[in-house]
Amino acid sequence: MSQTQFPITQGNVRESEQVSTEAMDQSAENQEGPNKKARNSFDQSAHQTPVITSPTTRKTTSNSQVVDSPTRSYRRGQSGASDSENDNSSVFSRGRYDPARDTENRSMHAANDWPDQQNFTAQPAPPPESTASPSEDMDDEDETAKLFGPGKAHPYRRSGSSVTPRKPNNRVSHASVGTIPALILQWPSKDVERANLPPNKDLNPHGPLLPSDQDADVQIHFQKASVSDGTWESVVFYPSDLLLNLEPEQRKAVTESPEKWLAVVYLNGGQDLFRKRTSTVIDTKSFLNEVGCQVEVVIAPFYETNAPLSPAPKRPRGQRDNRKPARKPIAEGEGDKYAGGYTAFFKVTDPAMRGYLTERQTWAISPVLAFHVLEFDAMERPWTVCLVYANIDSTSIETGEDILYAIKNTLWHDTKFTTLYMNNTSYTGSQQEAVLAFTNTFELVYSGYNVTYKGNSPQVWVLYAEPFATGKDFWEMDEAEKAVRTYISKKEFFIDGAKIVCERRTCVTCKATTHHSEECRFRKANGWNGPTMGVNQTIEALAKKSAEEKQSPGPSRRRR
Numbered sequence: 001m002s003q004t005q006f007p008i009t010q011g012n013v014r015e016s017e018q019v020s021t022e023a024m025d026q027s028a029e030n031q032e033g034p035n036k037k038a039r040n041s042f043d044q045s046a047h048q049t050p051v052i053t054s055p056t057t058r059k060t061t062s063n064s065q066v067v068d069s070p071t072r073s074y075r076r077g078q079s080g081a082s083d084s085e086n087d088n089s090s091v092f093s094r095g096r097y098d099p100a101r102d103t104e105n106r107s108m109h110a111a112n113d114w115p116d117q118q119n120f121t122a123q124p125a126p127p128p129e130s131t132a133s134p135s136e137d138m139d140d141e142d143e144t145a146k147l148f149g150p151g152k153a154h155p156y157r158r159s160g161s162s163v164t165p166r167k168p169n170n171r172v173s174h175a176s177v178g179t180i181p182a183l184i185l186q187w188p189s190k191d192v193e194r195a196n197l198p199p200n201k202d203l204n205p206h207g208p209l210l211p212s213d214q215d216a217d218v219q220i221h222f223q224k225a226s227v228s229d230g231t232w233e234s235v236v237f238y239p240s241d242l243l244l245n246l247e248p249e250q251r252k253a254v255t256e257s258p259e260k261w262l263a264v265v266y267l268n269g270g271q272d273l274f275r276k277r278t279s280t281v282i283d284t285k286s287f288l289n290e291v292g293c294q295v296e297v298v299i300a301p302f303y304e305t306n307a308p309l310s311p312a313p314k315r316p317r318g319q320r321d322n323r324k325p326a327r328k329p330i331a332e333g334e335g336d337k338y339a340g341g342y343t344a345f346f347k348v349t350d351p352a353m354r355g356y357l358t359e360r361q362t363w364a365i366s367p368v369l370a371f372h373v374l375e376f377d378a379m380e381r382p383w384t385v386c387l388v389y390a391n392i393d394s395t396s397i398e399t400g401e402d403i404l405y406a407i408k409n410t411l412w413h414d415t416k417f418t419t420l421y422m423n424n425t426s427y428t429g430s431q432q433e434a435v436l437a438f439t440n441t442f443e444l445v446y447s448g449y450n451v452t453y454k455g456n457s458p459q460v461w462v463l464y465a466e467p468f469a470t471g472k473d474f475w476e477m478d479e480a481e482k483a484v485r486t487y488i489s490k491k492e493f494f495i496d497g498a499k500i501v502c503e504r505r506t507c508v509t510c511k512a513t514t515h516h517s518e519e520c521r522f523r524k525a526n527g528w529n530g531p532t533m534g535v536n537q538t539i540e541a542l543a544k545k546s547a548e549e550k551q552s553p554g555p556s557r558r559r560r
Helices: 010-032 070-084 087-091 134-148 190-195 216-224 248-256 271-276 280-290 301-306 351-360 397-412 415-422 431-439 474-489 535-551
Strands: 261-266 343-347 362-364 370-375 384-390 443-450 459-464 492-495 498-503
Touching (some): 261 351, 280 343, 397 431
Antiparallel strands (some): 261 343, 362 370, 384 459, 384 498, 443 459
């Protein structure tokens, strides 16, 4: 059956569609009226489809008017958009398809209208065009005003004015935003990691000190002093911890001329040392002057704060006591953990003396008083990440490599760690390349002892990583380094079903982060003359020993 047998134009199709819509609404209202109270009766069910006559056979009056609704407006836009299509789309559209009229079944098999498959060349699809025109948008606004009142929004439409604009994300990573680099599709395997060269251990500041030979004149001065003679391990601190409680003028003096100042970090430091031994800074200055350093200026705010009060002046009886304390003492508390604030700075300008003191670093004046002597360097910071506890029997190199690979592999697939690291570095590659470059600096070293932890006796390993942070000043870089290393120390890792736990610790005696207090290298070293216990226990033991010596009788004299 050809198309000419159905003289239906596009305009007639639109009119018939509108009339059909009106008739459907009227038919639904007619059926709904008598069946409101009997929807589920036997003769009329709730799911019964109303009978609608064909649009071509329905009689319509000329006075009938069709009120457009938002739904009809949308249908009208859709029908207008289909005007550019061929006649087959208008006749055999989805809503008006009649199988009795489609004798050739052209809706499914329209091969006659298709071009030749052999000579057919695919053409790119044209860009989608908007079906709504400005006039139709105005019509929609008028219709909304007629239906719901002027100045009111459509209840089922989202108003553009009520939508809150999305704020731009100003947190941009320090990584470059240029061309996207090539992504690593697969992380290195365990065999590849074992084949890689180990990191450069010479750059790691932790380890045994190797002091150089000094002048004979300098050695003579130190031989006269009561110091320990030995080779110790290096201790590194964050620059921000050394300058924690200094005033802005004092910080400026140290940072602008670091070659003139020496930082002194006391062993067994904290509040207890300076409360029990009020002559701490005075004894240190006397020792440095004795060896020939000629200390000019001392910056020690903790000592000024914790110094004893001035003696009470004599006053006549009956008068009011207007005495005020010269200094405010700090609160009582245990100072067993170094968190900055207990560092004194001594101004020493002699290069020979500075080199001799800093190369040997740790000095013990008495069984109570010992300290580290360091040069202030804003670009040097610790490599220690955390202590690693592994409940494994073997301590071989292969075991250490397996533990290290388990740590790396977990961090590679940790999105939070990647985000935290990328926000604190200026690496110019991709995220995967940046994380891989950082984990390649990891080094795991066995400490040589076990520790009691939650009822177990695991091995203790030390995880090192090269500093990565870059920022405007060392305060910002120290904060970034601590944030990333603290995050790693709170993670749990697994190797062959065994849990690996990490922890950040600080030695009470030497303030290092590479071992526990029970395994302090200084207290167990031969030739150590410094404190071997806490400051409170040491002072109590010395006081008890002194009291016993006073009570003991002297040597008896024989009568002649």
